[in-house]
Amino acid sequence: MADHFVRAGxxxxxxxxAELHQLCAxxxxxxxxxxxxxxxxxxxxxxxxxxxxxxxxxxxxxxGPIAVLVLxxxxxxxxxxEHHAARLLAVLPGGRPVALPDAPEGAALRTFTASGxxxxxxxx
Ligand SMILES: [Zn+2]
Numbered sequence: 001m002a003d004h005f006v007r008a009g010x011x012x013x014x015x016x017x018a019e020l021h022q023l024c025a026x027x028x029x030x031x032x033x034x035x036x037x038x039x040x041x042x043x044x045x046x047x048x049x050x051x052x053x054x055x056x057x058x059x060x061x062x063x064g065p066i067a068v069l070v071l072x073x074x075x076x077x078x079x080x081x082e083h084h085a086a087r088l089l090a091v092l093p094g095g096r097p098v099a100l101p102d103a104p105e106g107a108a109l110r111t112f113t114a115s116g117x118x119x120x121x122x123x124x
Contacts, residue, residue, distance in 0.1 A: 053080020053088045060084075067103035068111045071096055082107055086114035086123070 048054065050062050053070055060083065068085040071077045073094030080088060089095045089111060097115075099108040117123030 051080040051084050052078045053084040055084070055088060055091070058084065058087055067100055067107040069098045069100055071098060082111050082114070085111045086118060089115035090118035090123075
Protein backbone atom coordinates (compact mmCIF):
# COMPACT_ATOMS: atom_id res chain seq x y z
CA MET A 1 0.00 0.00 0.00
CA ALA A 2 1.25 3.48 -0.85
CA ASP A 3 2.43 5.80 1.90
CA HIS A 4 0.26 8.94 1.72
CA PHE A 5 1.87 10.78 4.62
CA VAL A 6 4.93 12.96 4.74
CA ARG A 7 7.01 11.99 7.75
CA ALA A 8 9.63 14.07 9.45
CA GLY A 9 12.93 13.77 7.69
CA UNK A 10 11.41 12.05 4.69
CA UNK A 11 9.91 13.28 1.50
CA UNK A 12 6.53 12.09 0.34
CA UNK A 13 6.92 8.63 -0.94
CA UNK A 14 3.52 8.46 -2.54
CA UNK A 15 2.98 9.31 -6.16
CA UNK A 16 -0.63 10.11 -5.23
CA UNK A 17 0.50 12.87 -2.91
CA ALA A 18 2.79 14.25 -5.59
CA GLU A 19 -0.13 14.16 -8.01
CA LEU A 20 -2.28 16.08 -5.51
CA HIS A 21 0.42 18.73 -5.16
CA GLN A 22 0.61 18.98 -8.93
CA LEU A 23 -3.18 19.34 -9.22
CA CYS A 24 -3.11 22.14 -6.64
CA ALA A 25 -0.32 23.89 -8.52
CA UNK A 26 -2.17 23.50 -11.82
CA UNK A 27 -5.38 24.85 -10.31
CA UNK A 28 -3.57 27.84 -8.82
CA UNK A 29 -1.88 28.57 -12.14
CA UNK A 30 -5.08 28.21 -14.17
CA UNK A 31 -6.90 30.66 -11.88
CA UNK A 32 -4.21 33.35 -12.23
CA UNK A 33 -6.08 35.30 -14.90
CA UNK A 34 -9.30 35.20 -12.87
CA UNK A 35 -7.45 36.51 -9.81
CA UNK A 36 -5.90 39.26 -11.92
CA UNK A 37 -9.41 40.35 -12.99
CA UNK A 38 -10.64 40.31 -9.37
CA UNK A 39 -13.01 37.51 -10.29
CA UNK A 40 -14.92 36.19 -7.30
CA UNK A 41 -16.63 32.85 -7.29
CA UNK A 42 -18.71 34.13 -4.39
CA UNK A 43 -19.85 37.29 -6.19
CA UNK A 44 -23.45 36.15 -5.88
CA UNK A 45 -23.09 36.37 -2.10
CA UNK A 46 -22.14 40.03 -2.17
CA UNK A 47 -25.05 42.26 -1.22
CA UNK A 48 -27.05 43.72 -4.10
CA UNK A 49 -26.41 47.49 -4.17
CA UNK A 50 -29.95 48.04 -5.44
CA UNK A 51 -33.04 48.57 -3.32
CA UNK A 52 -34.70 45.56 -1.62
CA UNK A 53 -37.66 45.73 -4.05
CA UNK A 54 -35.44 44.93 -7.04
CA UNK A 55 -36.30 41.49 -8.39
CA UNK A 56 -33.35 39.15 -8.97
CA UNK A 57 -34.50 38.72 -12.57
CA UNK A 58 -34.43 42.48 -13.15
CA UNK A 59 -30.89 43.76 -13.81
CA UNK A 60 -31.79 47.46 -13.97
CA UNK A 61 -30.19 49.88 -11.49
CA UNK A 62 -32.15 52.09 -9.10
CA UNK A 63 -32.86 55.42 -10.81
CA GLY A 64 -33.81 57.15 -7.58
CA PRO A 65 -33.85 56.89 -3.80
CA ILE A 66 -35.89 54.43 -1.76
CA ALA A 67 -39.30 56.08 -1.52
CA VAL A 68 -41.99 53.39 -1.30
CA LEU A 69 -42.83 50.40 0.85
CA VAL A 70 -44.52 47.63 -1.15
CA LEU A 71 -46.77 45.51 1.04
CA UNK A 72 -48.12 42.13 -0.01
CA UNK A 73 -51.50 40.65 0.99
CA UNK A 74 -50.04 39.58 4.35
CA UNK A 75 -48.49 42.98 5.05
CA UNK A 76 -44.96 41.74 4.48
CA UNK A 77 -43.06 44.52 2.81
CA UNK A 78 -40.05 45.56 0.83
CA UNK A 79 -38.80 49.11 0.53
CA UNK A 80 -37.76 50.30 -2.87
CA UNK A 81 -37.22 53.03 -5.36
CA GLU A 82 -40.31 53.90 -7.40
CA HIS A 83 -38.97 52.02 -10.45
CA HIS A 84 -38.37 48.69 -8.71
CA ALA A 85 -41.38 49.07 -6.43
CA ALA A 86 -43.61 49.38 -9.53
CA ARG A 87 -42.04 46.30 -11.11
CA LEU A 88 -42.44 44.31 -7.89
CA LEU A 89 -46.02 45.50 -7.44
CA ALA A 90 -46.85 44.45 -11.01
CA VAL A 91 -46.10 40.81 -10.22
CA LEU A 92 -47.34 40.78 -6.63
CA PRO A 93 -50.96 39.66 -6.17
CA GLY A 94 -52.80 41.81 -3.65
CA GLY A 95 -49.88 44.19 -3.17
CA ARG A 96 -50.04 47.92 -2.52
CA PRO A 97 -47.53 50.77 -2.30
CA VAL A 98 -47.16 53.00 0.75
CA ALA A 99 -45.10 56.18 0.57
CA LEU A 100 -42.28 56.39 3.08
CA PRO A 101 -42.29 59.50 5.33
CA ASP A 102 -39.55 61.26 3.36
CA ALA A 103 -40.84 60.22 -0.07
CA PRO A 104 -41.39 62.78 -2.80
CA GLU A 105 -45.00 63.93 -3.22
CA GLY A 106 -47.07 61.36 -5.14
CA ALA A 107 -44.52 58.53 -4.95
CA ALA A 108 -47.06 55.83 -4.01
CA LEU A 109 -49.52 56.95 -6.70
CA ARG A 110 -46.80 57.02 -9.40
CA THR A 111 -45.69 53.54 -8.30
CA PHE A 112 -49.25 52.20 -8.38
CA THR A 113 -49.92 53.74 -11.81
CA ALA A 114 -46.62 52.46 -13.22
CA SER A 115 -47.31 48.93 -11.95
CA GLY A 116 -50.66 48.97 -13.77
CA UNK A 117 -48.90 50.07 -16.96
CA UNK A 118 -46.38 47.22 -16.55
CA UNK A 119 -49.18 44.70 -16.00
CA UNK A 120 -50.86 45.84 -19.21
CA UNK A 121 -47.55 45.67 -21.06
CA UNK A 122 -47.46 49.44 -21.48
CA UNK A 123 -44.80 50.24 -18.91
CA UNK A 124 -41.16 49.48 -18.45
ZN1 LIG B 1 -34.55 50.19 -6.89
